[in-house]
Amino acid sequence: MKKLNHLSKLSILTLALLSSSAAYAQALQLNGTQLTTAQVAEFAANKNEKVEIAPEAAQKVSHSFDLVMEAALQGTAVYGLNVGVGWNKDKPVFKEVKGRRTLDEELLALSRRFNTSSLHAHGGGIGEAMPAQAVRAGMLIRLNEMLGGETGTQLSVVEAYRDFLNHDITPVVPEKGSVGEADITLASHIGLAMIGEWFVDYQGKRMPAAEALKLAGLKPIEPVGKDFLSILSTNALTAGQAVLLAEETRHYLEAATAVFALSLEGYNGNVAPFLAETTELRPFPGMVKAATDIRAALDGSYLWQQSDGRALQDPLSYRTMAYALGNAWEAQAALEEALHIHINASDDNPAAVASDKPAEKAADSHNQLHKYQVAGDVHGAIYPTANFDMLPVATRVENLNVALTRLAQNIVMQTIRTENPDFTKLPRFLAGPENEGHAFGAMQKPLVALYAENRQLAMPVSLDTFAMAGNIEDTGNNAPLAVNNLQRILGNMYSLSSIQLLHSAQAVDLRGKVALGKTSAKLLETYRAQVKFVDQDRIYTPDFAAGVQVLHAFTQPATK
Template structure:
């Protein structure tokens, strides 16, 4: 119970209960080591275009991280992109002296810039239509936030460029497909390409060359050096941003679905006993208890609390077990939120640049780890190889969520089929109005059944699949991008199924003469009837179904 409450607190702090209003001016969001970025703030910057700024403490960390990278090269420590892998050889000096102090040679820095630019080009290999601007902005914000520990080792100009792009609403064009979940390298590289002026961006509703937009705004193209290119592309921030927005959208759907289930239960004339405090307390699963409480709240004032001779003792399981079904979704969503909170506030860099203040204690105990230390006039630091790019902690939670959403879809479909059965409801077959002597809802089961099957296919775990890449080194994958895209498609299909529940649930309630619905259901019915009428004769349903889905997406 305590763990569930802690998870719930994470969700509330993230703002996932949607206590926000579009169009409201937001204060500037200051990022830095003293601020823990929330999921809701990611949404505000991504969708509401909340401006961002960087704290001085954060920029100090960035500067120090970059100094450590450059000091490592001066000290002969191999730094990929600076003194390793840039065409450097023994005929090119690593440094020269200026006023008695060693500095990296101009030739080496020029080669490093060329190698950085070449590497950004070589890794830009995505496919598919462009990612939504919301996802790209979310990913850029997350990467910017994780720069501020200094662990990425980028020059300060990189962080400043991310701020400029976000605040000027410059969105790099990034293909939507091309990650195996061990850093989004073939996708995020397009961000770097745009920043050096070699790719396209979306700006003011148009796709334009990045160089043209930056020139218009007096933004100098980036000159990436050292570890810059690697830190720009070797990150899971795009997938993390997409997962964050998907989690928030799923929470919004779940909050509404509790009310829609109460609506359906009233149309069915279902038994409230399984959701009672007494029944729930006998098996105190925290998430189930939470959802049962929300169902009870949505049924306040309903005639379901009054004794009815027409009401069954035992309802079909799709109705009776709904607190469990919703509870499992909520629990998986909360666990995903908890792991996303870690992801968006922590470095997933490889290699990892460590400032003196955070050098691991184990370095003092190990020759192997001491080898990664960097010492200079500026102080101590270290550059560690890591596996922090592995996205499995988040990817696995996404897949748990997808599985639980598939079970929710199954229950929603079964509820619809049961609602059409006069032996279970006491209502006319297929919810036909007295004036309707035709099919009524007898033929409309096929679309929502297909959507349910599609959801089950999308819920199959993607992380079980992969390949051996990069010369037998990258031999495991999380396939997180695929899993998150599956979540988005599952949610889209759930809204379609919910559209049928609105259509049939409203019909059932109005066919149930003399029944008093709850305040929640009464308000829902009144609002819905402004968009979709009571069905008194057979007619084409496609338009009403689409209108119902739009209504439910917008309903608050």
């Protein structure tokens, strides 16, 4: 996710500026159920913002950990505590102290060593470090997930997530190595930093984790029981990246709508396909929203006035733009909805579900559920789950990838049409009056190249799985790869819209003094402050880059 820094630079800056007042405001309080994707994006962008744990959530965490300890006392298999640590099966896991069972200290010591060893064994990432805001987003999500009270981890581990975020300690996490069935080989680096190993970025400076903990006045955690599983068995890092990209997609679609409005004005297009009278005849929600946005962007435009030179039917790439934009909006909303569920739920395996009273079927030893239930000083159950499967998010990311690429097709076709005088009645390739050169003639090639790349990136990857772990892990979803593809597609979309913006601004200026829509006029004014009219052939590479920056910084005009 190296390019996420570049991709979201101005959008993240905007979020940071909007939230700068939060530096001294009340901390973001998490309880495990009410975190929003917007809060994740804002928190990730603002290192001054603090997070705190709701008291009732802390109590749930402690209760869940007590359940795991009680399960071990009752002889229930707890991986990392009384299973998988080399403990002799014929040796008791507890001892009597004043008539009460307590876990044997030797067993706990073995469990701590096993936890540390497991963090080592799963530390296998590849590539450059994820951007700090992506890791912060992932850690905030994991903290919130843990506060639901199903992880069975120590409160001190949960508090470590809080403390790392509040002290601006960001573990260095490689960008690759997860297949989407929990980011176990990546999230391990967070756990390693928490025990004082590996490396972190502390207040912007990279250093050994042990040094950062000392500077921040924090102590390393001592994971025990299923603590290491709670750190590893999560897709929070992938979810964090997906949240940031979902928010970025929202911003891009708003900017792309403004560019299209300017393009339609440069083309002298027909607004009929975007009228409420036509869209309500087939009211797909995303399409209706997109058409409404287009009309708003064109408020005050000359396109609302009759023109003898205007075609009755424009090319499909123009006429169907509300459908292309609307399809992307619906895909973005579907991803956001899935992420909202994900970041407020447990993706742990196993899940430690504490209860205030014994389960009704706990006494029935022949019932399958009896195997998972715990009845003692603490009641509940420890269930095996498949909640680490990121498929609901992965497929929605893939859907968004396809939707954006389909939108790219419209943008490419629209831009190429603006160069054709048969459609626009403007000079070929939008050449300026004094330009006897090539104008934009060669600029169709980067458009088509970007579209071809997006088509490749939009291919589904959730099907490309392979059996691992002795054929137990025989399927997957490749959510991290799908998210990485989204990041690349979105970067290309900004570039495509930048090229379209160059053409649209040129076409509008060639038309002379025409009234523009409120939104498109503002966009043109902002753009022309950075990119001048093309009166003679020049190098367009800087113009493309400047256009991307303008689009990242785009904001909707204030409404009355």
